Amino acid sequence: MTDITSQTKAALSAIAAAESLEALETLRLETLGKKGWVSLALKTLGGMSSEERTAAAPAIQSSRASIADALESRKAALEAAALDAQLARETIDLTLPAMAAPRGSVHPVSQVMDELAEIFADLGFSVATGPEIEDDWHNFTALNMDETHPARAMHDTFYFPDKTDASDGKSGEREILLRTHTSPVQIRSMLAQGAPIRLIAPGRVYRSDSDATHTPMFHQVEGLVVGKDIHLGHLKWTLETFFKAFFEREDISLRLRPSYFPFTEPSVEVDVGYSNQGGRRVVGGHGDAPGHAWMELGGSGMINTRVLEFAGLDPAEYQGFAFGLGIDRIAMLKYGMNDLRAFFDGDGRWLAHYGFSPFDQPTLSAGVGARA
Ligand code: PHE
Numbered sequence: 001m002t003d004i005t006s007q008t009k010a011a012l013s014a015i016a017a018a019e020s021l022e023a024l025e026t027l028r029l030e031t032l033g034k035k036g037w038v039s040l041a042l043k044t045l046g047g048m049s050s051e052e053r054t055a056a057a058p059a060i061q062s063s064r065a066s067i068a069d070a071l072e073s074r075k076a077a078l079e080a081a082a083l084d085a086q087l088a089r090e091t092i093d094l095t096l097p098a099m100a101a102p103r104g105s106v107h108p109v110s111q112v113m114d115e116l117a118e119i120f121a122d123l124g125f126s127v128a129t130g131p132e133i134e135d136d137w138h139n140f141t142a143l144n145m146d147e148t149h150p151a152r153a154m155h156d157t158f159y160f161p162d163k164t165d166a167s168d169g170k171s172g173e174r175e176i177l178l179r180t181h182t183s184p185v186q187i188r189s190m191l192a193q194g195a196p197i198r199l200i201a202p203g204r205v206y207r208s209d210s211d212a213t214h215t216p217m218f219h220q221v222e223g224l225v226v227g228k229d230i231h232l233g234h235l236k237w238t239l240e241t242f243f244k245a246f247f248e249r250e251d252i253s254l255r256l257r258p259s260y261f262p263f264t265e266p267s268v269e270v271d272v273g274y275s276n277q278g279g280r281r282v283v284g285g286h287g288d289a290p291g292h293a294w295m296e297l298g299g300s301g302m303i304n305t306r307v308l309e310f311a312g313l314d315p316a317e318y319q320g321f322a323f324g325l326g327i328d329r330i331a332m333l334k335y336g337m338n339d340l341r342a343f344f345d346g347d348g349r350w351l352a353h354y355g356f357s358p359f360d361q362p363t364l365s366a367g368v369g370a371r372a
Contacts (some may be wrong), residue, residue, distance in 0.1 A: 007037065008063040015070040021078050024071065031067050038064045097359065105355025109219055109343060112331040113202045115362040116221055119245045120200045122364055123238065125223070128201045130185035135164055135174035138184035142310035143263040151262050155180040156208040158216075178206035182222035183263060186303075186322055189224060190311035195318045197226040202327060213340055219327035226303065226313065226320030232266070235300055235321040239270060243283075245364070247334060253286045255294055264301025264322060271296050272333075280336045295333065298325035 011031050018024040031038045041060045045053050106114075117127050130138075145151050160176040185201035201222040210216055225234065236256060243252045253273040261267040271294035273287035287294035300323030305315035328340055335354060337343070342350050 004041065004059045004063050008066065011067055012070050015067070015074050018074055018078070021075065021082075024074055024078060028071050032064065032071070038067060104358070105351050106358055106360070107343075107351065108331045108335055108337070108354050108356070109327060111356045111360075111362070112327055112334070113219075113221070115246060116200060116202055116327070118362045118364060119242055120223075122245075123241065124198050126199045128185055128189050128199045128224075129203060130179070130182070130188045130201060132179055132204055132206070133160075133176060134179040134184050135166075135176055137166065137174050138187050139177060139179050139181075142187040142307065143183050144304050144306045144310070145262045149262060158206050158208055180207050181205050181324055182220040183322070183324060185222050186224045186263075186307070187311050190226065190308070190313055195226040195313055195320075196228070197224055197320070199224050215328075215340055215344055217344065218340070220298075221325050221327050223300075223323040223325075224303075224320065225322075226308075226318050228318060230302075230320045232268075232302060232321070235268075235302070235323065238321075239300065239323065243272060246330065247283045249284055251284045255287060256300075259299060259301075261299055261301060263304050263307045264299070265304045267299065267301035269296060270298050270300055270323065270325070274333065279338075281333055283333055295329075297329060297333075298323060300324070 011027065015024065015027050018027060028036075030036050033039065038060065042064065045057055045060065048056060120127075139157075140146075140149070140152055140155075157180050158178040162176055163173045164176050166172055166174055182201050182203055182205060185203075189197060189199055189201070201224070202219065203221075204217055205220050206217050207214075208216060223238070225238070236254070240252065240254055243254065244250055255271040255273070256268040257271060259267045259269040271287060272283055273285050273289075273292050274281045274283045274295050275285055275292045276282075281295070285292045300321065303320045303322050305319075308315045308318060308320075328343055331337070331343075332340065337354060
């Protein structure tokens, strides 16, 4: 009897002092476990006479009950303490940037579009957009390509089966198509805001064409400047200034080649000098120098007076220049990708390699091409 009482006392104080769930489990096994002394004591009751049992049982049973209660409350206390400690340890500061586990990346095309916007904003250009589902008036006619113009056939246009009514006061039905270039944004912007104007319009364009250097969807950036005394020198300076800032080097040589676009007159194609370095094309140096070559980046020219008229401006008062550059091309050249198709495969490994951190915002002060 005294034995049970003192054993119980000892067990209760050991349980109260247990510092861990493991220590508590050991104490449980020693007392209430199959071979614990309480369980063994309970078993002895079966071999006793009924008087002996009546005398011995209450002490053993109350010992078992009080030990079970003590184990349970100590367990609850230890678990609560462990949870508190975990909560204290795992506090998160939601104001910190999620740098610890970066997920996802900014596609090089998006990155280059941000770089373009940053550079041209510094030159006073705003960013305009237009619909990718266009009508043939904005995509062709107003750009001086009427229904019979051969340039229409060269655009490999995706047409929709339906036609639409001219909604803006112009007469007749219009074909609906996926815009083949960003130039219709010129028309929409001039019609909407008049002149003077200074904007870029980056976006998706579509042509039915597909091989290693052509995809049915690709990206262009349109540039448009209209004012009272804009001339070809402004175009050349703007392109040179842009490419120096974009490629972050001074030794850029541009070659402006006479060309033809229905919507510009005169028209010039824009080539940039580059060299091959370790299988990679690197911009810089004169394209005619030994080991160098020229790469075509886009078209440009002075806006055709007929286009100004279509867009509601008086060519006697206003003139301007426009350019259209392939964004994917200049991205490939700057960041060293060889295959255009990989841009649109959505392969996580390619994106992990060529993508940009969302925290790597292009700024003129930190460098528009800084990599994280
Ligand atoms: N829109 C032309 C193209 O896609 C490029 C261009 C734009 C040319 C503006 C001149 C002026 O080929």
